[in-house]
Amino acid sequence: MSSERGIAASSVTVYAVVIAAALVTVAVLAPALASVVQTTEDGDPTVSVITLRGGTGDQNVNSVTEDLREARTNASVEAVVLRIDSPGGPVDSSEEFYLAVNRTASEMPVVAYVEGSAASGGYFGIAPSDEILVKPSSTVGSIGVIVSAPLSAVERAAQQGETFVRSGPDKAQISKDGIREDIEVLQAAFVGTVMQHRGDELTLSEEEVASGDVYLGAEAVENGFADDVGDLDAAIERAAALSPEIEGDRYDVDYGTTSFSLGVSVDLADVERVDGNIIYVDRSEPDRTEFVQPVEYYAVWGVPAAQANANVTGEGVVLGG
Amino acid sequence: MADGRVAAVIFVGIVIVGTVTGTAFAVAGGGGGGGSPDGADISGQSPEQFQPENLDQESDEEGGTIDIGGDADGARILVDTRHSNRLSxxxxxxxxxxxxxxGHSLEFAGAPAGPRDGAPRRGARGAQSGPGAQGTDYAATLEDYDGLLVIQPTEGFSQAERQTLRNYTDAGGRVVVLAEPTQFAVGNGRFATLSTVQFGANNLTQQFGVRVGSEVLYNTDDERNDNNFKSIYASPSGTGMLTEGVDTISLDTGGYAVVGDTAATTVYTADDGTRTLETRREGDYGVVVRSGNLAFVADSSFVEPSELYDVDNEVFAGNLLEFLVTGDVDPDFGADRTTPEPPGSQTPTPPA
Known part of the structure; x- marks a missing residue:
């Protein structure tokens, strides 16, 4: 069973192992860390650079969300640069990403710097930014939602639904119409978000935005998916300039790149997934039926990585009378 | 560990990537200052674009009945199964x-279902030797039926079959062809495999001045599709039996009809803004065409239960069946038929 899949509802005991050790360590180290910081700054406000490199899955989004929360609650942070290289990911966590950036942008300037790509769920997250800077090679766009659910799988699920007793006709059922309806709802929320935050800048219609095309940096600046061409330093300077609390170049920059690790002993075979500081441990019992989430919706730019999905067999013709 | 798994207790290094300075600030007594306290100001966290009234994307309501009008009684319609048809x-x-x-019947090879009123059939030869059998005399088979329904054949029709169907329609028999544009199909195996599926009977329909277009159609205007850009709407562009009682039909992953003969008339056209999926060409795409006693639909999925009752699809399906059962085929149309092909000469003709 893949660790990427949802938790088996009936048989997985979820152990939320909040890493107390981490907190203890942080508490112990904090004074020293604070002193380090205090020795490198002189009371000037700070532009915090928060980095997301990778998909907008639970783990990455939780990490960024915590960083953003920290920026909001830190008195010295007056602006944020969101450095991003992300092709998106599941819709649910991409929405979390958006809401966290949205809240931050409501409190202080946020400038997004698209280091590589900010596509699909990645763009969902940076849409509320005050400004979006790109390079010529940056990729933005791909507004849309996909679900990997071959119709054969939908039909199979319908047949499987008849192998157990259900409480109602829609219980444990999926259908093509239902999936399409869900996709349209999620798409409407996604497109609506882009239009809400970028509508004044976009030269494209809502229908064109919803087509899901991607754009390189130069075209993105022209069509309003991005505001300007620039690098990280330019993004930092723009963020500082947008903050009324920052005067001129009197500010510090926090790149937030230092990392440290703590360890706990876990039977790796039992680890279902790791979500931020929480480890979900599978205590399933082998004789019990397990249930999995039938479909998951993605706001992602890309194609399925599985080789089988890309395997075109040629002039195959099946069925018959 | 007890069950033999490789379950050594492994030291899991959990790397906490955080902002050291930020952590330090927070722990060192940050807070207060410029922004609102976290969580105190949630304006914008329930944004307008997320409100239910802005996310209402209900599918078209499904309903209605398939009514087959006309005065015909006890008609028999044959469903073609001899050309590797993709149908269930x-x-x-x-x-x-x-x-x-x-009061009619829809019959497959070898499994005829008698009409409800027990009306005598025109001959029994076809029923005894199903059209899928080797060496079948195609004309003799069709003599027993008032109409022929051909759904997404992936093999071509032989020269003899094409001539027979020409004779059949000339004699008053009706034929409906449901065709799909070339597209991928996903296999049923454990690992999803794709194969290209191509309509095989352009060599037949071209005789009637129509063939299926090369691309799938789409429409991104939410008002002009049924909850998916590839489920397009089409409306009558003419009058007659095939359009009676229909305002809109929806075609899922359908194509368009290419008309090359003035005898063929477009009776349904895709809504404005419809484009071809591969080349993005916008145009007025005919999706249903009638050419004498042949009706051609550039989609076959609308007869599936999941699509059949969308918008007015059930009315359209009823019209197509009425078109078939009201054919007035001359029982002797096959009497002067051409000499049947010898066994072994049924090699499908490649689609044109």
Whole structure:
């Protein structure tokens, strides 16, 4: 069973192992860390650079969300640069990403710097930014939602639904119409978000935005998916300039790149997934039926990585009378 | 560990990537200052674009009945199964029901279902030797039926079959062809495999001045599709039996009809803004065409139960069945038929 899949509802005991050790360590180290910081700054406000490199899955989004929360609650942070290289990911966590950036942008300037790509769920997250800077090679766009659910799988699920007793006709059922309806709802929320935050800048219609095309940096600046061409330093300077609390170049920059690790002993075979500081441990019992989430919706730019999905067999013709 | 798994207790290094300075600030007594306290100001966290009224994306309501009008009684319609047709008999059960209720029958090779009123059939030869059998005399088979329903054949029709169908329609028999544009199909195996599926009977329909277009159609205007850009709407562009009672039909992953003969008339056209999926060409795409006693639809999925009752699809399906059962085929149309092909000469003709 893949660790990427949802938790088996009936048989997985979820152990939320909040890493107390981490907190203890942080508490112990904090004074020293604070002193380090205090020795490198002189009371000037700070532009915090928060980095997301990778998909907008639970783990990455939780990490960024915590960083953003920290920026909001830190008195010295007056602006944020969101450095991003992300092709998106599941819709649910991409929405979390958006809401966290949205809240931050409501409190202080946020400038997004698209280091590589900010596509699909990645763009969902940076849409509320005050400004979006790109390079010529940056990729933005791909507004849309996909679900990997071959119709054969939908039909199979319908047949499987008849192998157990259900409480109602829609219980444990999926259908093509239902999936399409869900996709349209999620798409409407996604497109609506882009239009809400970028509508004044976009030269494209809502229908064109919803087509899901991607754009390189130069075209993105022209069509309003991005505001300007620039690098990280330019993004930092723009963020500082947008903050009324920052005067001129009197500010510090926090790149937030230092990392440290703590360890706990876990039977790796039992680890279902790791979500931020929480480890979900599978205590399933082998004789019990397990249930999995039938479909998951993605706001992602890309194609399925599985080789089988890309395997075109040629002039195959099946069925018959 | 006890069950033999490789379950050594492994030291899991959990790397906490955080902002050291930020952590330090927070722990060192940050807070207060410029922004609102976290969580105190949630304006914008329930944004307008997320409100339910802005996310209402209900599918078209499904309903209605398949009514088959006309004065015909006890008509028999043959469903073509001899050209590797991509169809499921179970998917056609709603059509079979409707035919039964109207006193007709929809029959497959080797499994004829008698008409409800027990009306005598015109000859028994076809029923005894199903059209899928080797060496079948195609004309003799068709003599027993009032109409022929051909759904997404992936093999071509032989020269003899094409001539027979020309004779059949000339003699008053009706033929409906449901065609799909070339597209991928996902296999049923454990690992999803894709194969290209191509309509095989352009060599037949071209005789009637129509063939299926090369691309799938789409429309991104939410008002002009049924909850998906590839489920397009089409409306009548003419009058007659095929359009009666229909305002809109929806075609899922359908194509368009290419008309090359003035004898063929477009009776349904895709809504404005419809484009071809590969080349993005916008145009007025005919999706249903009638050419004499042949009706051609550039989609076959609308007869599946999941699509059959969308918008006015059930009315359209009823019209197509009425078109078939009201054919007035001359029982002797095959009397002067050309000499049947010898066994072994049934090699499908490649689609044109």
């Amino acid at each position: 008999r179970s998917d056609l059960e709603p059509l079979s029901e409707a035919m039964f209720e109207a």
